[in-house]
Amino acid sequence: MRVEVTINRERYASDVEPRLLLVHLIRDVLRLTGTHIGCDTTHCGACTVLLDGRPVKSCTVFAVQAHGRELMTVEGLEQDGNLHPVQEGFMQEHGLQCGYCTPGMLMTSYAFLRKAKDPTEDEIRLAISGNLCRCTGYVNIVKAIQHAAARLRQGGT
Ligand code: FES
């Protein structure tokens, strides 16, 4: 089946099997390997991308379901060589440990901070509750998101 999608403002088209998962279209067919696969069972959130602006676990969506729609992956966060505040937050506050969960954490955080301008720690923890960090270093991840929220309130983009 033909799938045409826009990813990070670029158009892609591909012929795929109907059963192909979106994460495999993104990683294996289109070679955007920033999105990770951690479980394949909707559990870990490493594969989170934005579909029409909403976070989805791309191992739980068929590629054909994204036809005609807009995706954003972790590669789309940086703009003109500038890190997005959420990326900067993870760097500054050591939110990256092994880095496996990081792409999913970044995309979930990005979507969350578009709605929540001054979130509490509890709100942040709830927002990332679908994303598991096997390094279990949630303290720095929460700090990273707080850092990003502060930067965004100061007008960061
Ligand atoms: S790989 Fe999709 S939720 Fe784990």
Ligand code: FES
């Ligand atoms: S940083 Fe290692 S899984 Fe989260």
